[in-house]
Amino acid sequence: MSVNEEAIAAPRSTTLRDVPPQNGFALALHGGAGGHIEELRHESKAAFEDGLAIAYRAGRxxxxxxxxxxxxxxxTVEQLENHHLFNAGHGAALTVRGDVELDAAVMDGTGRAGAVAASRHAKNPVFVARSVMESTPHLFLVAPDEELVAGWGHETAGQDYFITEPRVRQLARMQGLLTPAPRHGTVGAVARDKHGTVASATSTGGMVKQEMGRVGDTPVIGAGTYARNGLAAVSCTGDGEAFIRGVVAYDIAARIRYLGMGLADAVEATIENELTSKNASGGLVSVDADGRVVVAHNSPTMFAAFEDASGLVMLT
Structure with missing residues (x-):
């Protein structure tokens, strides 16, 4: 296990960036909480920053x-799913069987939402989640088949597209460990547009060496993904089971709605109460109804991008 991976196991006090509204719109993204996995440590900081910047520019x-x-x-999430350095789509973490099962969700501020779990055929699961929302009466589909994905007009891909050599080596290393090791990672984005509407999207390959059929917080509305106009949009990354138990994304919105808290205070309180106090680690990006952005994590690091008064800020 690398030094970075060891550090992920122990949550610490919350690191928080609070950015006032900037341009009449706002965008923030994350590429996972924690640090570089051992098999990607040779990749340069610039390579990760390039991936974050490409995704940010697409959404902006x-x-x-x-x-x-x-x-x-x-x-934004489409670009992160296409990039081999992040745990979503191409380059996703592998299951115990050595293949991928991908999860994704979208939600806009009107309350509409769509989610997909154990996706094996869609090149970009985020678009399948959106189609669930817009093209069906359902909210959550598990294991959509290739015919359905293609029928909605989305590009399909075989398992060989998703599986990368570093992830094969990561799985082999994890299979040889006698004690559990941190193994999560997720991508996501939140935005407020010029019309005042907010939205969230999250996508993941889950945990390396996860059991077949395991589903984390990403596609669970209110846990890893949530958006509501007048309140906030939130996209999470980290120990998925803890985010589900704490209904973390919704808890932040509820603190704003029922306690009158500001976004930063709501985020900090939720992370402390639902993650840190329960020895769970992770992070999130969020935006409120006014376009204020809060990026926070209790893991040592988190990949993220957002703008402040000085321009584009990237955390790696």
Missing amino acids: AVLERGGTALDAVCA
């Missing part, structure tokens, strides 16, 4: 031309 372009928050978060 949508918002800048007056597009919706939902379009922006989907465009």
